[in-house]
Amino acid sequence: MKYMILTYASQQDYDAMAGRGATHPVWSPRDLAGMGAFMQAVNQELADSGELVETRGLTAPVHARRLQKKGGVPVVTDGPYAETTEVLAGYWIVECDSFDRATEIAGRLASCPGPADVAARAYADVRPIAESRAELQP
Numbered sequence: 001m002k003y004m005i006l007t008y009a010s011q012q013d014y015d016a017m018a019g020r021g022a023t024h025p026v027w028s029p030r031d032l033a034g035m036g037a038f039m040q041a042v043n044q045e046l047a048d049s050g051e052l053v054e055t056r057g058l059t060a061p062v063h064a065r066r067l068q069k070k071g072g073v074p075v076v077t078d079g080p081y082a083e084t085t086e087v088l089a090g091y092w093i094v095e096c097d098s099f100d101r102a103t104e105i106a107g108r109l110a111s112c113p114g115p116a117d118v119a120a121r122a123y124a125d126v127r128p129i130a131e132s133r134a135e136l137q138p
Contacts (some may be wrong), residue, residue, distance in 0.1 A: 002053060002095045003102035005109065009089035011079070013118065014060035025115055027092040034113035042108060046094060051105070057090040093129065102126050 016024040018027065027035075061123065064079035072081035079087070092109070096102055106124045130136050 001098075002093060002131070003099065004125075004127050004129055004132045005092040005094065005102065006127070007089050007109065008086040008115045008123060011061045013086075013089075014062075016115075018060075018119075027115060031114050038125060040080070040110050046105065048094070049099075051094045051096045053093040053095050055090070055092040061087045083130045093132060099126070099128065102128075 012022070012024045015021060016066070017027045019026050021027075043052060043055055046055075061079040066077045066079065067074055068077075069075070092105070094102055094105055103126050106126045109124060110119075110122060112119075112122075128135070
């Protein structure tokens with residue numbers, strides 16, 4: 001079965017990684033290198049095991065657009081969104097034997113090195129990917 005692992009970050013997190021830390025401490029070059037090496041190692045392990053289908057990091061929320069209908073008309077809002085503190089930052093699609101294995105992979109991703117305040121706020125969602133209409137039922 002395929003599962004999607006979703007990770008989240010705020011615009012402030014992206015700013016801190018880019019060296020602009022107004023509300024969050026700026027990431028050091030060592031922090032960035034550690035995160036990069038960790039992600040590369042995890043992704044390679046998943047590729048080697050045949051479980052990795054795809055993974056991507058997303059650009060900062062400031063580059064996002066949200067569309068919703070208001071009065072029957074689509075309205076576009078440019079990011080970041082004042083009402084939202086965190087948005088989707090990246091994802092992994094894995095194909096593995098069980099929900100427990102997908103959860104184990106997400107737990108491994110939670111060990112990503114970085115500043116302590118980032119680790120304290122980090123979380124991920126693990127969701128099965130529906131392959132048929134029937135799988136959309138609760």
